[in-house]
Amino acid sequence: EEAKQATSNMSDPYCNDPRRHAALKPASVKPFNAELPPSLLVESFLTPNELFYVRNHLPVPEVDVSAYELEIEAEGTKKTVILTYEELKKFPKHTVTATIMCAGNRRSEMTKVKTVKGLDWGAAAIGNATWSGARLRDVLRLAGIDEDSKEFNHVQFEGLDMDPTGKPYGASIPFWKAVDKRGDVILAYEMNGQPIPRDHGYPIRAIVPGIVGARNVKWLGKIVVSKEESDSHWQQNDYKGFSPSTDWDTVDFTKSPAIQELPVISAICKPSPGQTVTVVDNHILVQGYAWSGGGQKIVRVDVTIDGGNSWHVATFDHQDETPSPQHWAWTLWSARIPIPKGSKNIEIWAKAVDSSYNTQPESFKNIWNLRGVLSNAYHRVPAELKWKR
């Protein structure tokens, strides 16, 4: 079947994409974008590599690691440094546990208010992994870049993935984040202790903890330290937030900043929407995740089944110990919610609070935006109850 696909699609730029796990539900096939059923997502604190959501913008490049070269350029200077895969591995190895989330996670809920443009992600365009590699700040220092320089404002990344015209995927992050000793930005070659899989950036991916997935550039080919942001489509004309009253006729992409740190979010993963849930000892079990960008830690998750008249504080089943502002990993939580006798249908809501005491907005109406990003309103999941007797 693999052979057949290859021969029948020789002119298809996606024909060399890797095989994917059957549990991943595609939001699009070319490019490949897929997520897990949410109920599987909360099975493990570290998302297994083969089950990690995939968000590709272009075909997956085939990289020969023995020929791999990372180019590092400081704009305005003649300095260019080239590092091979083996050279990158010689830097001190730094490991972080970091959640990566797509800016469009939970878009399918926002689009119910009014149509938005983008992949129809459910609540599982997010995953958590340990990533190991060279610290970007170490690499930039070797390339002669002073972390206190006022010459630079941004660090641009280019992928080895290209559109039909040969233009690569690109994004940038703020210079301060790249060089900050607490920023934990790495050029990763391992994901959960394995070489990074092709779908996740083999051989090298920029891991920028606390920052939107779109800046965690896969198949990293080039780094440019610059005064300016990346001029790529994805930095300039996509992945930005707007007012609910901004439409495609009035939008001006220069008016909003590129998304970097993501706001606080949570989701209910069990039960799934519309699922029948068994009431045991007058309680049901609700499970989910919560996360915040910028290294903020989740400090509380509240759950209600009566529209906010009573809130139940969730228990954290797994949260790593790192304090903010370097808390990069999600929190898995659960709550045993008491059910009033005789209830048949409920709607479960969850909201999280982070270490800056930021919390989620209540509804999508007032955060709606034309690209359907930053979709972090309260998660509301209807469930049908079955009483155990």
Place this chain on the structure above:
Amino acid sequence: EEAKQATSNMSDPYCNDPRRHAALKPASVKPFNAELPPSLLVESFLTPNELFYVRNHLPVPEVDVSAYELEIEAEGTKKTVILTYEELKKFPKHTVTATIMCAGNRRSEMTKVKTVKGLDWGAAAIGNATWSGARLRDVLRLAGIDEDSKEFNHVQFEGLDMDPTGKPYGASIPFWKAVDKRGDVILAYEMNGQPIPRDHGYPIRAIVPGIVGARNVKWLGKIVVSKEESDSHWQQNDYKGFSPSTDWDTVDFTKSPAIQELPVISAICKPSPGQTVTVVDNHILVQGYAWSGGGQKIVRVDVTIDGGNSWHVATFDHQDETPSPQHWAWTLWSARIPIPKGSKNIEIWAKAVDSSYNTQPESFKNIWNLRGVLSNAYHRVPAELKWKR
């Protein structure tokens, strides 16, 4: 009148408090706590010293600057360093423009949902000033404290203000914030170019930009670098957030973190609630402030008069240029809102979005907490319209 007050209150610990500007509306007199009418607040980007909100927990101490000593202790060592006022002024002078806000700002709106405990602050327990002083990181370095030390987690501050038993006001901030090169924490001796007024901490106040007012300790007398947080009442059993369902019977103050960075907030300052507003050319003018803790910049303020069916993006009248995560000052904004013909009564709502794309919660019901802190739901101001003809 001043003399009379002094003689009649010789045993009153508050009898030596300074005189205050008549525009400050007290929320309490002993200790003195007061704010401006919101309409005056947005008159200037830098709040004049005499109009800056006052939040005192105890009597204002009288400090003889020639005898002033700041004690700096590294816990677990024998090291203690003493610095005089003149010695503090010899460090490189660092100036930051930073907004300081009380955790209880806008409490009076939250308490309408259900009674909370605390001073009944309106929307003006906030102010913006330039502060100059010695960088705390420079002072700690001189005191022999290594910024990369893993021995310390917190920096505790003690005020020279004391309760009747002689216990000082106290608070602490995270060690990383104290030493971070982008943290901008200073031991300030100037406020808007003048010696810090007595009500604001003369002669030395810890200015901790992006962090709740309660940790910006006035009349600073002692610094302790420690593994532990301050054990003061205000750090341990106050200034913490809780779930809306937590009441005074169930609250456990050990379960929530001390407030440090504040979440995104905004307020409408003109018109004031219930004010009659003149409609000119079918528009009204709305003005206010927006701010976010942690060095996040305000990226958008949205205003609606139809319950969110249409949102108007406000203009920034004054925002300083510093990028996040060192954007410490508030943003003053205004919006000219079109009014449908014949409207007589409206409710104006405002909400802000910060550079992490965090936004405000919609209503107080779901963020209610027993101390009435973190009261950052949408500001909703009713106004009566008068049509100019």
